[in-house]
Structures are given as structure tokens and as C-alpha cells.
Amino acid sequence: MDGAGKLTIEVGNALLDAAYCAGHPDVAPGQYVMIAVSDTGSGMPPEVVNRAFEPFFSTKAEGKGTGLGLSMVYGLVKQSGGHIKIYSEPGEGSTIKLYLPRSDASEDAYVALDTQPVVGGSETILVAEDDEAVRATVVEMLTELGYRVLKAGDASAALTVIDSGVHVDLLFTDVVMPGPLRSPELARKARERLPELAVLFTSGYTENAIVHGGRLDRGVELIGKPYTKEHLARKIRHVLANEQQKRIAQAAPAPASAAAAAPSAPSMPRLKVVLVEDEDDIRENTRDMLAFLGHEVAMAASAEDALPLLASDVDLLLTDLQLPGMGGEDLARAALARLPGIKVMLASGYGGAPQVAGAAMLPKPYTLDSLRVALAGLAPAPGTAA
DSSP, X not given: OTTOSOEEEEEEEEEEOHHHHHTOTTOOOEEEEEEEEEEOSXXXXXXXXXXXXXXXXXXXXXXXXXXXHHHHHHHHHXXXXXXXXXXXXXXXXXXXXXXXXXXXXXXXXXXXOOXXXXXXXOOEEEEEOSOHHHHHHHHHHHHHTTOEEEEESSHHXXXXXXXXXXXXSEEXXXXXXXXXXXXXXXXXXXXXXXXXXXXXEEESSOHHHHHHTTSSOTTOOEEESSOOHHHHHHHHHHHHHHHHHHHHHHHOOOHHHHHHHSOOOOOOOOOEXXXXXXXXXXXXXXXXXXXXXXXXXXXXXXXHHHGGGOOTTOOEEEEESSOSSSOHHHHHHHHHHHOTTXXXXXXXXXXXXXSSTTOEEEESSOOHHHHHHHHHTTSOOTTSOO
């Protein structure tokens, strides 16, 4: 509004009926909470309104905006099952209305999460971060966790560190940094030089905004800013363990060769397993191991995809703790609530005891033998029903 004008914020309850939803097929009729933000600015023509939610689309001058603001709001609203609408006329200003599904349930009681002791390590981590204050804080956190820490102020400097020949176990880099070399390209070049390097990105933008805007590929490891020391510690152990698990998957022999070389598996009941893992290589390799051990496997890459697979005949839910969207622990609780007799095993590189009553832990990285032992530990005692 060029420094002058009026900004109005309103909240209220709203009903989106069948007639309205007929013209908006992605909206479900029902009760919503409405949040409206109106300005007296220059307004938007229809062609701008139609593109307003596109990641990195902006009508502002270079350096004045990222084009991510409305994209992030759109992603949040849609993930919440809501609806967003822009009303704008050139010269008259704009109103953006957010409709979020209304709940009559009582407010959830606060529950402290991630209460396990912080676990660090002795690996070498290269931190690439252009913000000096943020870089200093991260280096301090990682050093306190026991890691050997190297640092760089941009992607080019980070690549120079790697080219020096120093051993690095994990590259921890901001997604957006100044300079000619972009972070995804840094990660690609670094892994060409160090094929076993684990990579963890960080950003203040949401994962949806970054991935949908083409800054990162789907499936990359990302931790959002701001993050706590505990969250960072868990994420780093997860990323390092997943990198080791992928190497095990890539080195694993074909199922026929494994069958010829592996020792005979102890007799145990055949299980119907729902396997949830977002890393493709790990998921497929674990599926092969479970099948070799004689079990029937249904796979999912997310908790949301796994929920429909949790039928009454499922014996075991084997899920990674760190999943996009709904986490492994929440999925485990939902499975136990729906199927009280189901066995649950949580795979994690973080270690520690499971935070879900009745669940077992499968430490990453795991091999065929360690998976066999973990499954045998789930078997019922002799003389009891499966």
C-alpha cells in the first residue's frame, strides 16, 4: 500500500454450502472458521489473481519479494482441509479469505514431545550457512553434541572444503545462499566427490514451498528453521542412519542370491506386514528382506498412505519414525487405537526407547539378520495365540 492505507483483519464462523462448493470442486460443504485480510492497495487484475498462489510468482521488483508468501499460506490451508479465496479489483484493494474446518472438540492438552535424552555423535559435519549468527549458533550446537564441525559461508566455500580432501560425513546446508553455486548443485557435486556423504538441507521456507517451487527435489532431507537442539540432534542421527541403510540396500544381493547364501530362518509365524518408509531404496530393500523371511508385505511411502492399509488382518506395522507429514509415532498410536492386537515396530537411527506403549524398536541401520532377530522378538510365546 506504499506506506499508506488501511489493513483490516476479521475472524468469524462461516458456512460453505453445496451451492458454493458446486463451483469449487476441491471444497467440502460444511462449517468453517473464516479469517479475512483486506487492504486498500492497488488491487490485482484477474491474470495476477489466477497466478497469485504459484510459488515464486511475484509482481514486485527484483529483490523486493520472493513470491513464496501466498504459496506458503495456500499450502497450509490446503493441508488443513480448508479453502482460500481472493477478491480483488484494480484500484480498489484486495481481500483474501481463509476458511479452515471448524471443530467443536475440546482443546487438546499440551503434551511435551521428543523428551528422550539428546543423542549426538563423533562424525564430521560441514555447515554451509551464509548468516554468520545462525552459523555460529549451529556450530556451537553441533560441537556440544560431540561432532567435529567444519564451516563455510556459502556453497562455493563449502565445495572448496570438500575438494581439500578432508573427510566429511554430513553436509548441512541452507537451501538459499548467495553466490553463483546453488545449494542443490553443491550437494550434487559434493556427493560426486564423496559418494557416501549424507546431506541435510535447512530453510525458513516450508518444504512444500521449496519443493513445489523447484528449489529441491522431492524426497530430500530438510529441517525447517527455527529448530531446537533436540530436533536437530534427532534429525542428524536419522539422516546419517538412513544413509547407512541405503548403502546396505545398494550392496544387498538379489533375493535369489540371498536365499542361497543366507542361513535358514528360524521357524516363525507368517506375518502380514504394513511397511512404511519414505526412502525408496530402503523401502524396497526392507520389503525384499521381509519377503525372504516369509512374510507378506504391503508398502506405503507415508503415514497417510498407510492408514487405508491397516485392515483387521494386518499383524505388524513396521514404520520409520521420521516421515513426511504425519510422523511414525502418531501413525503407531492410530494403528493401536484402530487395531488393539496389532504389533508395532518403529525403525529409527536415533536410538532410545519407543515413546509408544507396546511398540518395539528397530535400530537403523539394520541387516537381514538384525531384522530377523527383531521379528523373532515379536513372536508370541509358545502355546499362545498369534
